[in-house]
Amino acid sequence: MPTFDPKLSLHGDAAMYQWGAHPLTDGSVAYLQPNGGLGESNVGLVVGDGASCVIDTCWDPTQARRMLAEFDPWLADNPITTVVNTHSNGDHWWGNSLMPDEAVIVTSKASLGAMRDESPLALTAMRASLGLACRLPLPGRWGRTTRQGNHEFAPFDFASVRRRFPDTTFTGRTELNVGGRVLELREVGPAHTAGDLMVFDHGSGVVFGGDILFIDQTPIMWEGPAQNWVAALEQIITFGPTCIVPGHGPLATLGQVESLRTYFQWLAERAEHFHAKGESAQDATLDMLRSEEFATSNWATWRRPEVLVAGVGAEYRRLDGKTGSPNQFAMANTMIAIRSVAEALAR
Numbered sequence: 001m002p003t004f005d006p007k008l009s010l011h012g013d014a015a016m017y018q019w020g021a022h023p024l025t026d027g028s029v030a031y032l033q034p035n036g037g038l039g040e041s042n043v044g045l046v047v048g049d050g051a052s053c054v055i056d057t058c059w060d061p062t063q064a065r066r067m068l069a070e071f072d073p074w075l076a077d078n079p080i081t082t083v084v085n086t087h088s089n090g091d092h093w094w095g096n097s098l099m100p101d102e103a104v105i106v107t108s109k110a111s112l113g114a115m116r117d118e119s120p121l122a123l124t125a126m127r128a129s130l131g132l133a134c135r136l137p138l139p140g141r142w143g144r145t146t147r148q149g150n151h152e153f154a155p156f157d158f159a160s161v162r163r164r165f166p167d168t169t170f171t172g173r174t175e176l177n178v179g180g181r182v183l184e185l186r187e188v189g190p191a192h193t194a195g196d197l198m199v200f201d202h203g204s205g206v207v208f209g210g211d212i213l214f215i216d217q218t219p220i221m222w223e224g225p226a227q228n229w230v231a232a233l234e235q236i237i238t239f240g241p242t243c244i245v246p247g248h249g250p251l252a253t254l255g256q257v258e259s260l261r262t263y264f265q266w267l268a269e270r271a272e273h274f275h276a277k278g279e280s281a282q283d284a285t286l287d288m289l290r291s292e293e294f295a296t297s298n299w300a301t302w303r304r305p306e307v308l309v310a311g312v313g314a315e316y317r318r319l320d321g322k323t324g325s326p327n328q329f330a331m332a333n334t335m336i337a338i339r340s341v342a343e344a345l346a347r
């Protein structure tokens, strides 16, 4: 495992914003992990009177310990009594085992169902096989795929993860009282995943958006439909937040939330257009990335444009009347193939 340097992202790039705990307003804190890439997920903290709530818990125990150390000044008198997991991807809940035994962990019912399919063992095996494959002289696309995959997964210690599932679930909406602070949890999935939820802190006006918010990078829509994602973003805009904490990336502005909404409206409209023409999801994605609309859009500069293909695939499944999620490993391979085209376009 590489040594930790707060001036670098976990993937070794220069940090584009400040790592660590950022006090927001009225006892709300954001813990940011630059640059918001794979596994560089953010965490929220809401501090009440003698009790605190942590929102998401990172991808592995090392990351979770680092996060807890940053929160220590607030936790000394206000221990963690409640934990919220915003969705089922491991980078938001595999640190749950580091939370106090007595803390109650809450998520949506749909997220708990999807969490059972997220396996640290499978990622440990994949990480090991990518490491081995990198030593082989694999040609062309296969070589690129393994090298990129190895680079992306190398910073994480999945073998040390002990899954601790949430204790309680809800559907629709619920409220939590954390030392006198009232937090509203709203289920907004399926969108990024099957059971996404967002946390609205009415006292401070802070919204913790989970992976409904990827900032400065293309959001990945595993489940969809885009229409649910648009509706979730509209809830944030209507709330009129004082501060917006994304699942990945720096603290967000309302303008960035509005750009995400326009992106998903564009994605849905274009996917429908190319689906009607009979184009495959992969060809439609390439056409969208090559279009003038894309080149002049707010999202042309977002990192990881290739993840658009997952969103187009999700819209195609909806248009075909299908349900269920894609195979994430197969999708990752498709995204890497599209990345080389996107990089060529950017040059």
Ligand SMILES: [Zn+2]
Binding pocket: 039, 041, 089, 091, 092, 211, 247, 248
């Ligand atoms: Zn995430």
